[in-house]
Amino acid sequence: MSSADWDVEAFLKEAVDTAPDPGHSLHTDSHWATVEPHGAPLPEHGWKLHISSRADNLPELLDALVPALLDARCHFKVARSLPVLVRLNHGQDSPAAVGKAVTVYPEPSRARELGLALAELLRGHEGPRVLSDRRIRADSPVYYRYGPFSARWYAGDKGALALRIPGPDGAFFDAAATLDYRQPSWVTDPFAAADSPHGAGADGPGDVLGGRYRVTRGIYQAAHGNVFRAVETASGREVVVKQARAHVGEGRGGSDARTRLRNERRVLEAARGIEGLPEFLDHFAHGDDEFLVTSDAGSTNLLVHVRLHGAFLHPAHTAYGAPPAGFLRMMTELAGTLCALHDRGVVMRDLTPRNIVLGEKRAVLIDLALAALDGLHLPGGTAGFAPARQLADEPPRAEDDCYALGMALGYAATGMLPLTGTAVPGLARTRMLQSLGALYGATQRDFVRLLGALTDDRPAAAREALRALAAGEWFGTQAASAAPAGHAPVGGAEPETEPEQLAGHALGTLLGAVDRYLLDAPATAIGGVDASVYTGSAGVGLELLHHQDHPDVPRAVTRLAAHTAAASRRVGLAPGLYAGTTGIRIFRALALRAGYAAEPPREDVPPEPTDDMLSGMAGVGLGHLLLYDTEGGAAHLDLAREHAARMLSRSEPLMAVTPDSGLPHGAGVDPSFGYAHGLAGVVDFLVALAARDQDPAVARGALARAHELRRRAADLVAASAAPSAVPITASWCQGLAGAARALHHAGTLFDEPALRAAALSAAHACADWVPRMENLSQCCGVSGVGSALVELARDSGDERCWEGAGRAARQLLTRSAGPDEAPSFIDLDGQDAPLSWGMGVAGALAFLRRLAQPAQRDLLPPVLPG
Structure with a gap:
């Protein structure tokens, strides 16, 4: 055998x-x-x-x-x-x-x-x-x-x-395993004794690789091998050293990471002299591992650059012109390098934003480990960038690289990665073209036609587009205008959206998957122990309470209520609205009111001392106000007053985050501003209490902090329009969507035109961001923005908010990995908490439900009563 x-x-x-x-x-x-x-x-x-x-x-x-x-x-x-x-x-x-x-x-x-x-x-x-x-x-x-x-x-x-x-x-x-060894401080290594010379021994390569390359810093850490920046000790030359670990990624015939490293050396030697590639310098072994040394191409790749500094093709770019000069130069350089590789018989087969380095002088392609040359290639590719035929291990073709370049340029232009795991052949290409169409319409026709041609499944069209781009003969030329638009609509036709139908698809997905991912999950899996509103069963249950006319919902809610109680007893949780027992208690109260049996959660962890909405005092206070509305009881109101008094006694909120997001200044992100962990959440709680209490000190404190939020929102609205801004600037958790709702509630309660105007300004900025958002969730993405836009549109009648909400629904389809008639908004096996309100299907459903029926309330009871 x-x-x-x-x-x-x-x-x-x-x-x-x-x-x-x-x-x-x-x-x-x-x-x-x-x-x-x-x-x-x-x-x-x-x-x-x-x-x-x-x-x-x-x-x-x-x-x-x-x-x-x-x-x-x-x-x-x-x-x-x-x-x-x-x-x-x-x-x-x-x-x-x-x-x-x-x-x-x-x-x-x-x-x-x-x-x-x-x-x-x-x-x-x-x-x-x-x-x-x-x-x-x-x-x-x-x-x-x-x-x-x-x-x-x-x-x-x-x-x-x-x-x-x-x-x-x-x-x-x-306790989760990482790529480095760790142990608790209170235990002793049993194998480090004197009579065990092998115990705790390091078998890595050390700080000087190959006896001549001194490591200066790590670039990338991975199971198949790390990548280092180093200096050659003899010459002082800066180099990059790539490690390939033995037996990792082993495939047919015993090929592993080392085989791919050897293939990269082979291809680099054959491609020596081509501009836009690193220079091969050395190849050596240390123990069972092998190392490849190349020239240093630069410190930033395209993936990181766009994530930190924003997309290259901003929607406000001059209409009907070519892309900005820097972007155009990069495209031309990449196309030229690919053409030179193809002329030498090389197909790269792994062109991705991570493998495009933006060097000081030009763009450089790195990582040719999968490249094909002289009839030899290694299987594989990067999903989203490799065409389906390559992932099926069909024979390599030059147009495989054309497709990958088209998808990489689509990411560079929009900031959105191509879809993976699509259910229909060619759908990822269609979705990318639809995204471009939604962003630019006819204003970047030549660019959209370029991507359509590069990703065309007809080989001649793709190769001709690559050659024209490399020669600088695409934009504003006959080649672009002659590119066939009929094979795939330029920009892709925007999908038709009926909110009720989309909500029906989302509800069907949720009900069809809730047993597997939550209700039947073992206690060792996070789905079996997460009872929270944000990522767990309480949030799913709260949304399903809005769909009790569906025949499968009563059974699901009954089981979710039992799951929530059991899960909260397995893990000690602190009070908290979105991540804690306060939100669980709201689900229980609403489930009891709807006729379901529901046990209370266990609560044996001290509350978090911070003022944030997700898991801190603002959320606990707001949660008790919502419990007061739902089940009565003066104790709820008293507890909310206590939290407010502590907050108002401080000149500044006590936050779990700082204004430093880790992103560049121009990204337009300030975590201490947002709803989840920042000022916007504090404002919403104080406004909610002021609406239910007669204490003038609470009203004064709420109004003062609302105006502080208004001033900070104005700065972030301006920052969100900059080319360097990133999508999370529009989000519920850290950005303008959460702030827009808090400002709207404050403006409504206090009848302050300035606050209402600030809310609309923030909402309009969010609406402008929708076509550039790849994350579809409530927390960080489209559904959270859409929910804010629906609320403001319903209350104010603002047309831009209505249009933005409709655009958010279209964006859900544009980023769907399933066809329009059977959309797939969330990759159920590709992310954490795929059914949840904060990260998954329940959050998309909550937005679509309210878009279809704006009079319905949000997931939780309203901040402003009545």
């Missing part, structure tokens, strides 16, 4: 059934086959052992390992199948999981003894390095780290759930 046909589960079942000690059980899930010895306790955490293996060698390794583990009567798990191990060792889903073919959970007193015995037993077996761990000995694939034996979730920073290990005196250790 070949290794490809070998069955891990069948092997383990036979081993368990025939073991001298029959007291073991075997169970499996989608990733792991787990063996448990009857009667042996499994501690919550301790020194776990990881045994690394190549997929081809796993049968041989398990032949030696499993009898020893059964004899030791310890819990262990094995990658369920060889395809699972291959995927694990590629590191794309979880880089820190590379190499962890087997995980062993020894009793604390036996960790050292068992680890040393296994390391001796498995000497000579090969496997990828486990980066999160230390290696017991250099000639054996046995590693160790201190970590959880079963997932235990705790409320972490700003209410977010995190895997943690409790220690003495209230200390916690963040």
